[in-house]
Amino acid sequence: xxxxxxVRKGAWTKEEDALLRDCVHKxxxxxxxxxxxxxxxxxxxxxxxxxxxxxxxxxxxRGFFTKDEIDLIVRLHKLLGNRWSLIAGRLPRRTANDVKxxxxxxxxxxxxxxxxxxxxxxxxxRPQPQTFSNSRPPVWSxxxxxxxxxxxxxxHDPTRLVAEANDGTNSVENPNMERRSLLLEEDQGECMRxxxxxxxxxxxxxxxxxxxxxxxxxxxxxxxGNP
DNA sequence: AACGATATCAACCGCCTCGTA
DNA sequence: GTACGAGGCGGTTGATATCGT
Numbered sequence: 001x002x003x004x005x006x007v008r009k010g011a012w013t014k015e016e017d018a019l020l021r022d023c024v025h026k027x028x029x030x031x032x033x034x035x036x037x038x039x040x041x042x043x044x045x046x047x048x049x050x051x052x053x054x055x056x057x058x059x060x061x062r063g064f065f066t067k068d069e070i071d072l073i074v075r076l077h078k079l080l081g082n083r084w085s086l087i088a089g090r091l092p093r094r095t096a097n098d099v100k101x102x103x104x105x106x107x108x109x110x111x112x113x114x115x116x117x118x119x120x121x122x123x124x125x126r127p128q129p130q131t132f133s134n135s136r137p138p139v140w141s142x143x144x145x146x147x148x149x150x151x152x153x154x155x156h157d158p159t160r161l162v163a164e165a166n167d168g169t170n171s172v173e174n175p176n177m178e179r180r181s182l183l184l185e186e187d188q189g190e191c192m193r194x195x196x197x198x199x200x201x202x203x204x205x206x207x208x209x210x211x212x213x214x215x216x217x218x219x220x221x222x223x224x225g226n227p
Numbered sequence: 228a229a230c231g232a233t234a235t236c237a238a239c240c241g242c243c244t245c246g247t248a
Numbered sequence: 249g250t251a252c253g254a255g256g257c258g259g260t261t262g263a264t265a266t267c268g269t
Contacts (some may be wrong), residue, residue, distance in 0.1 A: 033254060050238070085257060101236050
């Protein structure tokens with residue numbers, strides 16, 4: 001654990017951003033415990049990682065969420081629950097933090113403003129573990145649980161590989177890219193089948209909406225952010 | 228113009244998982 | 249088997265901006 005007396009907190013300065021950016025460009029992502037020392041920053045490893053992933057990383061899209069993106073978020077959330085990193089993985093150049101903030105500040109409030117039942121911890125419909133009939137032991141687990149690798153993407157998770165390939169990250173600096181490209185090629189087909197299966201389930205899951213009394217409308221949320 | 232209420236979002240915290248010694 | 253450290257995640261907070269009166 002970092003020595004709390006030496007660690008700076010709060011908003012990042014431009015100078016700190018520059019130091020962190022230089023450090024990551026020089027040494028690459030990862031080894032976050034070494035970053036404060038390498039960069040000369042009085043920040044904890046977690047703070048450095050978060051700053052990089054949510055703000056400094058190249059190609060991050062910080063613009064308005066499009067209607068399609070909101071629709072996708074709503075559909076994925078219905079299936080996956082608050083698995084922000086996984087949801088963000090399907091939205092190129094979006095961060096989990098941004099998706100989470102969007103959900104908490106916009107989407108979560110819609111039903112209340114329309115006089116519908118609000119979302120609470122007790123009435124949220126949590127995703128149930130799903131077992132797929134696919135007999136091939138995939139790279140990821142067939143069980144959708146927090147501990148499974150599909151819920152927690154790893155370097156072997158093809159869904160993440162596809163997302164990274166789509167947004168062009170990890171292309172140059174990552175020494176494992178070649179190996180991962182092979183994995184990507186091998187698993188992309190299965191990955192797409194998995195997601196197709198998932199989206200078919202969203203259509204069936206509309207019943208859940210009716211049962212829970214909760215509903216979201218991508219058009220409405222999008223219009224709110226884009227008057 | 229002033230002030231309180233509300234919204235937004237960057238950042239922190241604590242917990243979990245995984246790899247390794 | 250287990251203890252430990254690093255990476256990663258979701259929940260939450262707090263500062264700031266914006267809006268309404």
